[in-house]
Amino acid sequence: MDAEWLQRRQVAVYAAAVALAGAVAASRPAAASSLERVVDPVLAVLLYVTFLEIPFVRLRRALANTRFLAAALALNFLVVPVVVWVLAHALPDSPAVLVGALMVLLTPCIDYVVPFTAIAGGDAEQLTATTPALMLVQLLLLPGFLWLFVGPEVARVVDARPFVEAFAFLIAAPLTLAWLTEALADRSAAGRRWQTAMGWLPVPAMAGTLFVVVGSQLPRVWDSIARVAAVVPVYVAFLVVMPLLARVVVGFLEVDVGEGRALVFTAVTRNSLVVLPLALALPAGYELAPAVVVTQTLVELAGMVALTRIVPAWLLPEAG
Secondary structure (H helix, E strand, C coil), X not given: CCHHXXXXXXXXXXXXXHHHHHHHHHHCHHHHHHHHHCHHHHHHHHHHHHHHCCCHHHHHHHHCCHHHHHHHHHHHHXXXXXXXXXXXXXXXXXXXXXXXXXXXXXXXXXXXXXXXXXXXXXXXXXXXXXXXXXXXXXHHHHHHHHHHHCCHHHHCCCCCHHHHHHHHHXXXXXXXXXXXXXXXXXXXXXXXXXXXXXXXXXXXXXXXXXXHHHHHHHXXXXXXXXXXHHHHHHHHHHHHHHHHHHHHHHHHCCCCHHHHHHHHHHHHCECHHHHHHHHXXXXXXXXXXXXXXXXXXXXXXXXXXXXXXXXXXXHCCCCC
């Protein structure tokens, strides 16, 4: 079994990981707390091996692509809020449900969107270069969006700390380690052997991430399934509408196929793992918000696995 064998069978591997996580969550719900403690470390490993596949000379070049950055910001902070405002009218009249859904839908992903983009043949290095801006802008705008959509009470309790900690642990640290690994590989045989050995890890790392996320979060949803079921159609609608709108935006821009796919994925993938601590810190009366956030995670993971096939096959195929 080698990296190429795993790449050819990656969707089956991911489906097996999700199925196994569901079985563990159903048979041993007490394991959820243990799995939840390793979500961030497993995600950091996934991002490290993903960043290893991005030569840093290309990443430096990506930082200068202001057109892509502007398109990513416009999609996430102009187009997405309008879509969310429309979809929010279909949510039940419950402040906790509304706040949980808004928190997660209004914040673009800064972590596992990168490997999903790479799987779909998108420009992962270009997307990586935009993560600092995406993190900073969502941090600044989320309180304002909540104030507009819900009111000032919730906007005041949004804490910047989870965003900053997530960026440091899930983006800055793996990116630095990947750069050091690449530098070592340029200077020593041992470094090259290590980099080669890491080449088989992206698919197992993604499968491990899917397993720990689904296994740790599914019991949260089961406890509140009757009350959060109404948000599932809204999340599914978002997964259907945003790729199509992003494709329209890509059609107006002079970007290559890889950049176009990256724009689709950044428009669709949300920051659920970072937003969850914010939802857990909400005051009394919002106890349902974390389950609403977790439900989005589970719906999105299924959608991402599908979109890694749909985007390159139909939405943005290679030219010719």
